[in-house]
């Protein structure tokens with residue numbers, strides 16, 4: 001049974017179609033990255049998953065339960081609230097206690113202390129949320145999502161606006177939660193983070209999923225040609241190169257080349273050896289997730 005199963009999901013606001021026939025499956029225990037430019041429809045999608053907004057069409061099942069039975073599984077799902085919707089007059093402890101109560105979860109003082117420690121907010125139990133910095137508000141939102149030890153977590157940009165150290169702390173926490181068997185549905189505009197953390201990703205554009213799979217499979221699908229960095233002595237000249245190799249740039253004894261396929265590499269090495277060109281290093285350059293994202 002999948003953690004999330006979405007079939008033919010549609011959402012319109014009046015005449016404006018925001019989600020168009022979205023199909024998506026997220027398996028249990030994975031960290032799933034959900035990407036898209038501003039306005040692509042990501043928040044709307046999460047709002048439907050978490051029962052804040054109703055879909056116009058299609059079906060959603062979470063942890064094997066149809067979404068219209070969300071009440072039955074809401075304790076098994078954690079959702080990070082928008083930091084602007086926090087109760088600023090409440091202390092951290094009162095807030096976590098109150099939010100746990102809303103989801104029908106009982107939580108002890110010790111558990112609250114542990115949650116705060118997990119997100120790097122130890123000792124802030126009695127501090128009012130209104131006095132928190134932006135990063136601290138972000139962290140308490142994550143702590144709130146974790147109350148009741150849910151199996152499935154929806155985290156909307158959990159590390160955006162955090163300093164690098166805090167972001168790494170949160171990333172470690174997410175990896176520990178995954179190791180503990182949790183499923184994490186994550187949106188982020190930090191593509192390095194997504195590349196590092198996620199088992200699979202979906203890229204949404206104009207309400208449709210336009211790329212889907214592991215980062216490696218997206219890189220493979222995007223690879224129409226291959227680029228290599230090669231270190232040689234002497235430095236390569238265009239006259240050394242066979243017709244299938246195109247010189248892109250050079251720095252010192254390193255040359256970047258465009259080839260048509262991976263099989264060109266051994267052939268190129270033979271051709272260079274015949275010309276007494278010594279090859280010290282060959283590196284294949286893969287497309288980053290950022291390049292894939294920008295190409296959508």
Ligand SMILES: Nc1ncnc2c1ncn2[C@@H]1O[C@H](COP(=O)(O)OP(=O)(O)OP(=O)(O)O)[C@@H](O)[C@H]1O
Nearest residue numbers: 013014016018036037038039040041042043044045
């Ligand atoms: N309540 C609403 N009424 C009308 N249009 C809406 C409503 N909510 C969202 N939209 C529109 O739906 C589209 C998708 O918005 P959504 O917030 O889901 O995008 P997003 O991918 O989350 O963007 P971001 O990365 O900026 O958060 C946008 O064009 C937005 O203007």
